[in-house]
Amino acid sequence: IPYAKGDTFLLPEIGIMLQDKDAHYPQGSNKLLAQYPWGPGILTGGHREVTTGAVMVPGLGMLANSHLGLANFRHSDTWRMQIDEDGTDSLSLEGLKSSTLEDDVGRGSSSYHSRVLFHADKNIQRGEELFVNYGDEWFTARESWIGVIPSAKNYEEADRLIAELFSEDDGGHDVVDPQAYEVLLKDAAEKDKRLRAAFPDNVEDLPVAKDIGTARFSARSSIQSVEWIEQNGVCIDNLVSGTSTIAQAGRGAFATRTINKGAVITTTPLITLEREQLQLWEEVDGTDVGVQNKIKKEDKVLEMVGHQLLLNYCYGHVNSSLLLFPYSPTVNFINHGSKEKANAEIVWSSYPYHKGEWLNLSLKEMKELQKTGLMFDIVATKDIGLGEEVLLYYGKDWEDSWNEHIEDWTTAEHEQDGMMHKNVTDTLGVHLNQRSNSDSIILTVEEQKIQPYPPYLETVCRFKPPAEKCQDENNDYCTIRWSLSMNEIHDNLCDVISRSSIDGNDWYFARMNITNSTSNETTRYHVEFLP
Numbered sequence: 001i002p003y004a005k006g007d008t009f010l011l012p013e014i015g016i017m018l019q020d021k022d023a024h025y026p027q028g029s030n031k032l033l034a035q036y037p038w039g040p041g042i043l044t045g046g047h048r049e050v051t052t053g054a055v056m057v058p059g060l061g062m063l064a065n066s067h068l069g070l071a072n073f074r075h076s077d078t079w080r081m082q083i084d085e086d087g088t089d090s091l092s093l094e095g096l097k098s099s100t101l102e103d104d105v106g107r108g109s110s111s112y113h114s115r116v117l118f119h120a121d122k123n124i125q126r127g128e129e130l131f132v133n134y135g136d137e138w139f140t141a142r143e144s145w146i147g148v149i150p151s152a153k154n155y156e157e158a159d160r161l162i163a164e165l166f167s168e169d170d171g172g173h174d175v176v177d178p179q180a181y182e183v184l185l186k187d188a189a190e191k192d193k194r195l196r197a198a199f200p201d202n203v204e205d206l207p208v209a210k211d212i213g214t215a216r217f218s219a220r221s222s223i224q225s226v227e228w229i230e231q232n233g234v235c236i237d238n239l240v241s242g243t244s245t246i247a248q249a250g251r252g253a254f255a256t257r258t259i260n261k262g263a264v265i266t267t268t269p270l271i272t273l274e275r276e277q278l279q280l281w282e283e284v285d286g287t288d289v290g291v292q293n294k295i296k297k298e299d300k301v302l303e304m305v306g307h308q309l310l311l312n313y314c315y316g317h318v319n320s321s322l323l324l325f326p327y328s329p330t331v332n333f334i335n336h337g338s339k340e341k342a343n344a345e346i347v348w349s350s351y352p353y354h355k356g357e358w359l360n361l362s363l364k365e366m367k368e369l370q371k372t373g374l375m376f377d378i379v380a381t382k383d384i385g386l387g388e389e390v391l392l393y394y395g396k397d398w399e400d401s402w403n404e405h406i407e408d409w410t411t412a413e414h415e416q417d418g419m420m421h422k423n424v425t426d427t428l429g430v431h432l433n434q435r436s437n438s439d440s441i442i443l444t445v446e447e448q449k450i451q452p453y454p455p456y457l458e459t460v461c462r463f464k465p466p467a468e469k470c471q472d473e474n475n476d477y478c479t480i481r482w483s484l485s486m487n488e489i490h491d492n493l494c495d496v497i498s499r500s501s502i503d504g505n506d507w508y509f510a511r512m513n514i515t516n517s518t519s520n521e522t523t524r525y526h527v528e529f530l531p
Contacts, residue, residue: 001126002123002124002125002126003072003120003123003124004120004123005120005121005122005123006119006120007119007120008076008117008118008119008120009059009060009073009117009118009119009120010237010240011059011060011236011237011239011240011241011329011330012114012115012116012117012241013057013058013059013060013061013115013116013117013241013329013330014057014058014111014113014114014116014241014251014313014332014333015042015043015046015055015056015057015061015111015113015114015116016055016056016057016111016113016309016310016313016332017040017043017046017049017050017053017054017055017111017113017309018037018053018054018055018056018308018309018310019050019053019280019308019309020050020051020052020053021037021054021277021308022052023051023052024279024280024281024308025276025277025278025279028277031273031274031277032271032272032273032369032370032371032372033271033273033277033325035370036056036062036271036327037054037055037056038054038055038056038057038061038075039053039054039055040053040054040055041488042055042057042061042075042116043055043113043116046113047488047491048458048460048491055113056310056325056327057116058326058327058328058329058331058332059327059328059329059330060073060118060130060132060329061075061116061118061132062327063269063327063328063329064130064131064132065129065131065132066131066132066133066134066138066139067131067215067218067219067222068133068136068139068149068150068151068152068155069150069151069152069154069155069156069198069213069214069215069216069218070129070131070215070216070219070222071121071131071132071133071152072120072121072122072124072128072130072131073118073119073120073121073124073130073131073132074118074119074121074132074133075116075117075118075132076117076118076119105248105405105406106247106248106249106250108309109248109250109312110249110250110251110309110312111309112250114241114250114251114333118132125223126226127223127224127225127226127228127229128222128223129219129222129223129224131222136151147197148193148194148196148197149194149197150194150195150197150198150214150215150218151194152215154192154194154195154197154198155198155213155214155215155218157195157198158188158195158198158199158214159210159213159214161184161188162199162206162209162210162214163210165180165181165184165206166206166210174207174210176203176206178203181203181206184199185199198214198215198218199214200214200217205217234264234266234267234351235264235266236266236267236328236329236330237256237329238255238256238257238259238265238266239253239254239255239256239265239266239329239330239331239333239334239390240253240254240256240330241253241254241330241333242254244335244389245389246335246336246337246389246391249335249336251333252333252334252335252389252390253330253331253333253334253335253389253390254387254388254389254390255384255385255386255387255388255389255390256386257386258383258384258385258386259380259383259384260380260383261380261381261382261383262379262380263379263380264350264377264378264379264380265344265378265379265380265384265390266328266329266330266331266377266378267328267349267351267375267376267377267378268326268327268328268331268375268376268378269326269327269328269372269373269374269375270324270325270326270327270372270374270375270376271324271325271327271372272322272323272324272366272367272369272372272374273314273322273323273324273325274321274322274323274367275311275316275320275321275322275323276321277308278307278308278310278311278314278323279304279306279307279308280304280305280306280307280308281302281303281304281305282302282303282305283300283301283302283303284301284302284303285301310325311323313325313326313332315346315376318397320363321363322363322366322367324374324376326376331378334378334390334391334392335389335391335392336391336392336393336394336398336399336402337391337392337393338393338399339393341391342381342391342392342393343380343381343382343384343388343390343391344378344379344380344381344384344390344391344392345378345379345381345392345393346376346377346378346379346392347376347377347379348374348375348376348377349375349376349377350377351375351377353373353375354373354374354375355373355374358373358374359374378390378392441499441506442459442496442499442506442508443496444496444497444498444499445495445496445497458493459493459494459495459496459510460491460492460493460494461491461492461493461494461508461510461512461527461529462485462488462490462491462492463482463485463490463492463494463512463514463525463527464483464485464487464490465480465514465523465525466480477511477523477524477525477526478523478524478525478526479525479526479527479528480525480526480527480528481527481528482527482528482529492512492513492514493512494510494511494512494527495510495511495512496508496509496510497509497510497511497526507529508529509526509527509528509529510526510527510529511524511525511526511527512524512525512527513525
């Protein structure tokens with residue numbers, strides 16, 4: 001379907017945080033998994049969750065290729081579109097109360113970033129390939145094995161230089177002197193190798209490049225007919241995410257149309273990765289390296305303390321070191337159902353692009369692959385009605401492990417000054433972005449003495465300090481009125497001093513210490529967050 005500039009991609013997606021992945025698995029930079037993560041800023045507040053985070057975003061975030069000259073979709077900063085709300089719009093907590101409670105058995109089992117959106121950055125015609133922008137650095141860092149890739153500005157400059165090169169002959173035809181073009185290519189190569197890469201190699205191709213632009217010329221197959229797509233593509237809109245009907249499950253996947261038994265619900269490509277890539281390690285005291293889950297590395301004793309959250313979204317045999325991560329839209333919202341309730345199953349894909357011959361490769365060969373090729377089909381095992389939740393039977397091992405987890409669960413009580421911490425959901429309300437909720441307030445410092453936040457919660461204020469020296473200095477702090485900033489680098493830890501209600505909205509007076517990165521001087525600000 002065509003998209004108009006500003007239209008939102010139809011299928012919201014999950015964002016799965018990778019916690020300090022390079023620290024826990026330093027050798028992962030040359031693995032297939034390293035080619036796909038986004039920076040943490042794609043999630044609301046994601047840059048504050050971990051020290052150096054990365055984010056897996058299936059769907060458009062992984063299926064879409066990147067072309068710097070043709071990028072037509074970008075990540076939607078949904079909270080920026082609704083500045084009157086509290087910045088949690090992309091944290092879709094609907095149905096997730098159970099997984100955010102401190103004393104709940106399901107907490108931490110799934111990502112609460114379940115509404116990552118992309119929107120069209122320009123008008124997109126029917127049949128046009130969707131491209132996202134990975135950023136210049138992604139391409140320059142991989143230049144040794146993917147080649148020299150032009151930037152958007154390189155394509156624009158090449159278009160301008162080609163237009164200047166053309167002149168009309170006596171018959172009114174556009175012509176180019178081949179020798180002049182050779183000189184142009186030589187000059188471009190000396191100026192910038194990425195600029196040279198934006199030009200066609202052959203002078204005969206210049207008229208077409210001039211008409212459609214050098215960026216489109218470099219990817220002429222990026223626009224296809226509807227007939228070609230129907231013949232070569234697969235349907236990926238049979239599923240949409242919504243609040244699951246299953247306790248502890250958070251979000252689920254629901255059928256957008258009636259699906260008959262035996263029909264393919266969706267098809268998904270797979271990333272192959274090693275189980276050890278998802279292990280989390282922590283330095284511990286002692287030298288008892290021989291015990292389970294402990295290793296010695298560079299004179300340090302490390303203990304495996306858990307796994308990346310991504311493990312909960314991978315498929316694999318319990319005794320295999322190889323994992324498979326599916327990344328078509330909405331597939332990672334499909335929850336577990338019992339043998340009786342499950343209405344779908346996973347099979348190797350019948351799609352022509354599935355590389356079934358890879359199944360004969362050795363484990364070592366599979367781990368060394370730097371591209372995707374394996375695919376799953378998710379097939380209906382029963383007739384599925386419109387709006388019905390799609391469920392997979394994860395297997396007896398998974399079911400037994402979950403039941404064991406429930407039996408072994410003990411509530412983690414965090415005490416401070418003899419008082420229990422209230423969890424985020426109970427303190428702020430289930431729907432954090434509903435301003436009408438009387439509980440959706442930020443507590444002041446004094447209020448937190450009676451009703452403290454849990455230890456994993458920080459209060460952050462988005463405030464850009466003025467470039468000039470504060471005009472209202474009072475003792476050791478500066479009192480100033482808040483001004484809107486859209487940049488997450490202006491997030492600062494802060495303490496809320498007081499709160500006022502104006503026309504039904506809550507506004508705050510906060511203090512924070514901000515250090516100037518140039519002078520290294522720290523200024524204490526008292527900021528009035530008022531309309």
